[in-house]
Amino acid sequence: MSTRTAVRVPVHLRVRVDPVACDAYGYCAELLPERVTLDEWGYPVVDGTPVGQELVELATRAAAECPRRAFHLDQVAGGR
């Protein structure tokens, strides 16, 4: 039996806000306070920290439940 080495392309997940679409509903900050805070006007501030496995489910839900579809979970290739 031959052994194969899997070629792993490093991919991580990151949340992103489309500022044009966003209308400050704030669901994202409620669902994912680990990555989203709200500014004084209620608009989300996201940090660029990768979203780990433990947060993927919540981040996916935040993206799905944004009434403006302004919250995105992006795959980012490579580390930065």
Add this chain to the structure above:
Amino acid sequence: MTTATLQNVERLLHTGPGGPTDPGLADHLDLHGPVVLPSHDDPAWAQALRAEVAASGLSGRGGGGFPAAAKWDSVLRSNRRPVVVVNAMEGEPASAKDRALLAWSPHLVLDGAELVAALSGARSVVVCVADDRDDSARAVRRAVAERTRAGSPRSLSIERPPARYVTGEESALVSWLERHDARPVLRVDKSVPLRVGRRPVLLHNAETLAQVALIARHGSAWFRQLGTADAPGSTLVTVSGGVRTPGVVEVELGTPVDQVVGRCGPTGPISGYLLGGYGGAWLAPELGSTPLAPDPLARAGATLGVGIVIALPATSCGIAEASRIARWMAGESAGQCGPCVFGLPAIADDLERLAAGRADAGVLARIDERSRSVAGRGACRHPDGVARMVRSALQVFAADAAAHAAGRPCDGRHEPSVLVFPAPAPAPALALAPAPAPALTGGAS
């Protein structure tokens, strides 16, 4: 490189013995000499021109400073013919270089546009001139008509997008060409070219194209005879503020800022320089010897932007001037993104109260925090520019800011502004307008 003395540079603003006289195509060719413009795709020629422009080190003169030749690569990879867009919108109120260039040398800009079109296989060139710039539009129309009569194989046209600050932003301008909506578009991947219809867009500032036209004639070595190794060539700078002869000058890149201002005759002591534009940055007077080039300016916390230098007279209040810019820029928001719509007016409010000596104790920290917060959170970089200008004002005029925050305003706030502000733009469509102020009836102080 040493730049001991400021020499008069006349490359772009070369006008011949008669001075600037609305040059026609024949005058233009007499003055600058002929240029090779293939009428059919010519890969060898295109490759040679691309290499020459790359070797020249020409960077975009529209504020981004991206290497001009590198900009072509993403479009050349596409298998569709691009459209060349000439950005002569000049939405920066303190800039007059595009106007100067189109008045003095419209054919140099069109040479550059046609060269880039021939190089990229584009068959059409669209020149964008703001709808309030009739003189520039007339010059472009006349030049276009001459070239069409002379048998240009390309379709040359002019568009008149609305004269607003953000219209000159690349994605907003393309959005206007595409659907007459001059608002910036969120670009997640900037390496994907913007499109008009199915055609990728190759967009350059008017001055960048005029520089391409000179490099095509004289070569990269000639281009590099001026400027520094990192910032070669000459550039157009619009100087205003406390100077006797405000206007557009052509200087060698790397010329110290204070020498550029010196050429326009300062009217008195200067307490700071605004570099780059209304979304640029203030430079302290002690740093006046900083070379006018992207890297040295960046190290000094400033930016070359679109080549704007405004000298602030020591009699003016830098905080008051910064507040006027912030207020105007807040009104120029496209009104799409919350941080820009709410953040910029809030910053302008605080700056106005600060300049008047009527602010609360937390004002400086609040302005700084909000400036940091809005940066990077819009579809375009409009809020980033305002934030940079504001934060640099609080640093350069730190002593004034502290005094004003402590309730001691300066008389400079009553001086007439040295800045130019076009008539207020109509309220952005999506912005929430504040309640109208009650009308004052008589007895205004």
